[in-house]
């Protein structure tokens with residue numbers, strides 16, 4: 001006899017997190033949580049607590065709140081949270097066809113709201129028996145993806161009856177991901193023309209983290225090589241760089257801002273920048289890449305600079321997410337004898 005189908009399947013799309021509002025108080029709350037994570041900051045906890053409370057939290061939130069205010073949406077939300085919610089709705093719609101009335105797709109954040117534990121509680125409250133977690137970091141890093149594993153582990157540690165759980169580690173070379181990047185760049189160039197250089201700018205990590213084995217930079221190089229190859233670019237037509245440095249230590253090089261300035265000074269006239277590590281446009285793309293770095297390149301002598309928007313809710317990006325989670329949902333359905 002087949003068991004009742006009352007328990008549906010769950011999918012959680014997870015992104016890094018964003019403040020609740022573009023105000024110093026909300027940014028301080030967000031930064032306190034984010035920068036207290038030992039995966040992100042590896043300085044000895046007591047020393048870091050002093051630095052964080054005396055030198056960072058009293059000053060940075062005010063400055064960064066101003067930057068957030070410049071990209072905040074009229075609806076009152078941050079771009080990242082709005083896009084993540086729309087991604088979840090679009091994935092839900094697509095999965096509905098394969099698993100009628102059985103799938104719930106939710107959005108969650110590692111830091112800030114909606115938090116991953118609150119979303120997992122909600123799904124369990126609705127009777128979800130299998131949860132597939134998709135961290136939207138295409139290139140695994142101990143600083144971005146691993147905190148999702150940590151949050152999951154803290155949540156499972158206090159549950160009595162557990163759901164079946166699957167976590168997708170990353171997808172840096174997945175054909176659907178590479179294909180979506182290639183199409184987005186091609187479409188942009190068909191509309192706006194091409195440039196002297198295409199720059200793949202990834203969020204950086206401290207160099208010592210990479211030296212200790214964080215695979216992130218290698219995965220970034222792999223992603224960009226696949227895309228450049230499929231676009232048919234020559235070696236001198238593209239480059240990779242790392243942005244968003246924080247603190248005084250050395251980060252993975254080359255640095256995006258330094259490279260752009262060098263290019264402008266050495267006669268590179270036009271640049272298009274794509275940022276494949278971000279699955280949703282956010283402060284680091286809409287402000288740092290699209291505004292700050294544009295100013296820097298043009299002031300250093302560059303003629304034209306453009307940021308190619310992130311994959312966000314593009315159809316091919318949503319399809320890729322569905323392709324990543326569908327096999328686990330199907331496998332679970334079989335274990336329950338629902339087929």
Ligand SMILES: C=CC1=C(C)c2cc3[nH]c(cc4nc(cc5[nH]c(cc1n2)c(C)c5CCC(=O)O)C(CCC(=O)O)=C4C)c(C)c3C=C
Pocket residue numbers: 016017018019031040041060064078080137141143144203204205206216244246277278281282283284
């Ligand atoms: C040591 C500090 C940081 C590491 C390591 C780091 C890695 C890392 N971050 C992302 C994605 C995002 N980071 C964002 C903002 C942001 N990042 C840091 C610091 C580190 N990130 C800070 C302090 C901030 C907040 C803004 C600021 O104060 O400058 C965001 C944007 C969030 C938004 O609200 O829009 C994203 C996304 C990845 C993928 C990553 C490692 C691979």
Ligand SMILES: [Fe+2]
Pocket residue numbers: 203244
């Ligand atoms: Fe970051």
Ligand SMILES: [Fe+2]
Pocket residue numbers: 244245283284288
């Ligand atoms: Fe930044």
